[in-house]
Amino acid sequence: MLHERELKVFVDGTTHFFEVAAEQPASIGSPYLMGEPLALHEYSGVIEVSGRREGVVCFTAPKTMLAVMLMKMHETDFGHETMRDLVGEVANTISGNARRNFGNDFRISPPHVLCGDTPPIEPRPGARTFVIPIHWRSHSAKLVVALS
């Protein structure tokens, strides 16, 4: 059972990145529970959590959104590698924020990045999955929190 406060820590880690790095705050959309397979966007940064909680946290964003973010960050290179770096950094920020808030009994892996055609995330039995849309400017990404 994931607590609201824990959920909030992951959400805050994400919105914090936008506010600080992309110089414009993001808002969160209407959160819901994932009942069916969820298609990922082109780029996803994934961190694995173990210890007090087990599961994954994933930030998935469309290419168009990442491109605008890079522009806002005064980045000139919009290549594949840079996009990968960017979702990796967002995931990094989420995991850093979680570590600061939850302490050492919440072990978090370094992020890894998924891109291109990845199969949809399946709902996992025993771990209910939260989907939190992240709105930034006219774009939307998703934060997926699947922990048990």
Added chain:
Amino acid sequence: MNAAIDPTLKLLIVDDSNIVRRRVERSQRFDRLRLVGSAANGVEALALFSRTDPDVVTMDLTMPQMDGIECIRRMVAVKPSVRILVISALADKATAIEAMACGANGFLNKPFTERQLNEALAELLR
């Protein structure tokens, strides 16, 4: 080689993310700092370190091949006067203390604003 002849300080940026490397390079506002290299992992960083002999290093902690803490330890062993700023999203307290005990001089949480970076560098160069 001699600091009295060359008043600028040589800067080495270590981070596995291109974005962060460029961001540090672009955002820092110190005329005294001159970028001499940037590395994407610990092994590359140490090679560049011995070749360029930097005075200031910004250091990520989680990197492939060799992590930042080990990298700091080796750099300080070679050149105790080097000033190292840890820039990491994973800078929880224990990690920060560990990094500073190994010889880092400051740390900065990712993500950072231009102002935060420059404040941290100013504190480092004080």
Added chain:
Amino acid sequence: MSPAVPLDRRTALLIAIGVLLAAALGTALGTGFRLATRLREDIAAVQTASTLQAYPRELLREVSGLRERLEVRAYVGRSLATLRGSTHDFGVRLRALAAIDHDPAQLASVQRRWRGYRDELAPVLGFRGEPYVDSDAAATRLSGDGHRLYARIERARLYALANARGFDADLATVTRGLQSSASAAATRLRLLLLGGVLAALVLAAIAAWLLLSRARHARAAQEARERTRDILRTVREGFFLLDADHRIGPVWSDALGRMFGREDFAGLDFRNLLAGLVPEPTIATALKYVDLLWGERANENLMKTINPLSQVEVKSTDPLNPEPRYLQFDFHRVTGAHGVKYVLCSVVDVTSNVALARELQESQVGANAQLDMLIGMTRTDPLQLASFLDTADAGLKLVNAILREPARSDADFRRKLGGLMRELHTLKGEAGALELRGVADRLHALESRVSACESRPALSGDDFLPIVAKLDELVEYLRGIREIGARLARTDAEPAASPADAIAPILEAAAARLAQDHHKALRVECSGFDAIPRPLAKPLKDCLVHLVRNAAVHGIEDPDLRRTRSKSDVGLVRTRFARTADGYELTVEDDGAGIAPDAVKAAAVRAGLITEAEAAAMDTRAAIALIFRAGFSTMSEVSLGAGRGVGMDVVARTIHALGGRIGVATSPGKYTRFKIHLPAAADAAAAVA
């Protein structure tokens, strides 16, 4: 504070004064002793000198006596011996005086005269012959020697006579000299004694002043120490000092003892203080942190942000209270001229703050969740339970679907609230009816979160995070029930039945619970439910639950009131389902208070559904129709049973969705009857819904 205080300036001064005093007294005593000895000698000399003064005359007299004895031819032996003795004495005394006298110049003249005397007297004193010759013819006469002796004596007599006055004067001078010397010595001694006493007095006065001031300072220091002690005794924080070797200093506050259940802090290693109380990795990090404080590598602010003990869980040392406690350590560098002197550490017990935060966080997660789940289930018929779980599943899926609708603006979010409220309220009613208290409570909590959003000024996704978290909690809870139910069902399997069969028991249970909650007595009669087509079972059950609840809460009166109206104590709610020529008819009738149009209007005005003016213009029929409007409630108090203003509008929506219509007949004080007509195609409509 510390036992090893170096000699302070005052003490050093005092010691110097002591040394000085001893030196002064020593000098005075030494000098005084010397002066006194001199004085004694001078006095002895004066006595000798005055004795000597008598000798010249005595010698003259004795010489003259000797001459006369020779003239009368008397025996001179004895007189000579006397003269010898006197001369010898004089010589001895004069030598003694010469040894004492400090001014030999004065004595020189005396000694010169004395040498003259001695020279003159030497032949006389050395006389050994016979001075007389006896003859018969004449009287005794002088012998040759006698003549010579006579001549010698006469010379000495003349010499003595000539020098008697001078001798006298010389000796008087010597005596005077000696007297004045003695008197000077006496004066010096007096002065010396006076000076010594004065110096001693002055030094003693200074010493006394110093001692006094030292006592005053000692008292002030003592008071300061006591004040410090008082502070350390009464302060609620634990305070102690750490040196560079992580050792605790000799001073700490009493609170520290209470926090750690020990008193042996002096010199205790910080590691040992924490050992056994916090995990080893935390201790290692903390020690590294303290080392960083000594290293002065980072400024205080930076150090504060990485303090690993800013809130640390500590194992209890109190066997009576084994709960862990939370301590907050703060570290401050105390710097001196040569960098950090020591690290001041303060400790505060923040257990109650942390506990409060935890409680707030976990207030919704009851420790007895499992238990209440089981109790609720054992009271519930397995079939009804299974039916409810299906309903709940579907309902919560709908809730999630509502949440899932993309939303960015306040309006987007606000639109969801009505739908969420309706679904949750329906489920809550059923859960309450089945006495699934745990489910009903969770639904209530979830509903409260949703309803709290209505009053918020600008809704955003943040407001919905608690909703989705609570929804998740509920889904999990229901899954638990289903699992336990499945396990129970395996041991107690029963043949499957029509879902419609479950409706009557649900209504009866709901009625019983509502009666209890609202202190009423009521009974539900159900008839014709076996004719309910399967697709209609779920929607009609929902409607029936709402209608029965409405009857129980708003229709049936208190037993007391019923008696005054000549009704039976037990209220009756009659429900009947029947096929009609063109479809189905469902009737729900209670023998309660009926609907008072004015009360309905007033409630609608209070709820902001209509204005006063609109209310005034409304006829009875329109007024009664208000009860089907969303947000209407005549109950001012929110409870689990009814009164959120959701319920009748759900019934109306459901019936309309099935293509049916609903009619109300009421007579104030007598009855209320809801009559629902459904077309024959309604079961098909329900099947695709």
